[in-house]
Amino acid sequence: xxxxxxxxxxxxxxxxxxxxxxxxxxxxxxxxxxxxxxxxxxxxxxxxxxxxxxxxxxxxxxxxxxxxxxxxxxxxxxxxxxxxxxxxxxxxxxxxxxxxxxxxxxxxxxxxx
Amino acid sequence: xxxxxxxxxxxxxxxxxxxxxxxxxxxxxxxxxxxxxxxxxxxxxxxxxxxxxxxxxxxxxxxxxxxxxxxxxxxxxxxxxxxxxxxxxxxxxxxxxxxxxxxxxxxxxxxxx
Numbered sequence: 001x002x003x004x005x006x007x008x009x010x011x012x013x014x015x016x017x018x019x020x021x022x023x024x025x026x027x028x029x030x031x032x033x034x035x036x037x038x039x040x041x042x043x044x045x046x047x048x049x050x051x052x053x054x055x056x057x058x059x060x061x062x063x064x065x066x067x068x069x070x071x072x073x074x075x076x077x078x079x080x081x082x083x084x085x086x087x088x089x090x091x092x093x094x095x096x097x098x099x100x101x102x103x104x105x106x107x108x109x110x111x112x113x
Numbered sequence: 114x115x116x117x118x119x120x121x122x123x124x125x126x127x128x129x130x131x132x133x134x135x136x137x138x139x140x141x142x143x144x145x146x147x148x149x150x151x152x153x154x155x156x157x158x159x160x161x162x163x164x165x166x167x168x169x170x171x172x173x174x175x176x177x178x179x180x181x182x183x184x185x186x187x188x189x190x191x192x193x194x195x196x197x198x199x200x201x202x203x204x205x206x207x208x209x210x211x212x213x214x215x216x217x218x219x220x221x222x223x224x225x226x
Contacts, residue, residue, distance in 0.1 A: 034214060034215075036217075042219050043217035043218050043219045043220050044204070044217045046214045046215070046216055046217075093212070098169060099144055099146075099161050099163075099168070099169070099212070100146070100158040100161055100169055103155045103156040105155045
């Protein structure tokens with residue numbers, strides 16, 4: 001079946017360390033991927049996106065890597081801070097005229113002081 | 114920074130009653146969406162809307178659901194006869210173009226009694 005999913009349900013990291021959150025997708029027709037952060041009581045907040053013609057994109061403290069060969073997406077957060085604690089979702093958009101996003105299940109990032 | 118706003122933040126409704134959830138998308142965005150998130154689960158697509166018509170909908174979006182853009186700023190989701198299983202967080206999102214990031218509001222928590 002077609003799905004977007006996350007490998008681990010929770011991730012605990014020490015403040016200051018780097019975090020890596022992984023996501024697998026199964027639809028090879030997907031051409032656009034987004035990482036969202038969701039804090040308690042709030043909506044998904046856009047972090048970074050990447051198109052399928054790229055394999056890496058960097059933002060402020062975050063990097064997204066896309067490996068189309070194995071259908072794998074990762075989010076790297078440098079120097080993780082307490083404010084990074086949240087649930088992280090990857091989402092895919094299939095190609096063509098479709099604009100809907102298909103979300104993965106979400107992984108909780110917990111930052112230890 | 115412009116943001117998507119949703120009202121009310123919490124709506125409690127008796128089963129069988131109609132409910133209207135309201136959203137004000139970001140002003141220069143052209144694509145509008147509704148998603149829902151049942152507690153503890155992933156975000157699910159309901160419907161996308163462009164140029165005053167539905168462009169895509171999921172199987173969740175049955176005849177009990179409708180969307181409307183009654184004026185130049187509001188985007189509403191109506192559930193005609195609510196069921197217990199409609200209880201969820203409902204998120205509105207908007208994007209400038211179909212292949213641009215979708216920005217989410219903080220949601221309306223819908224509780225059906």
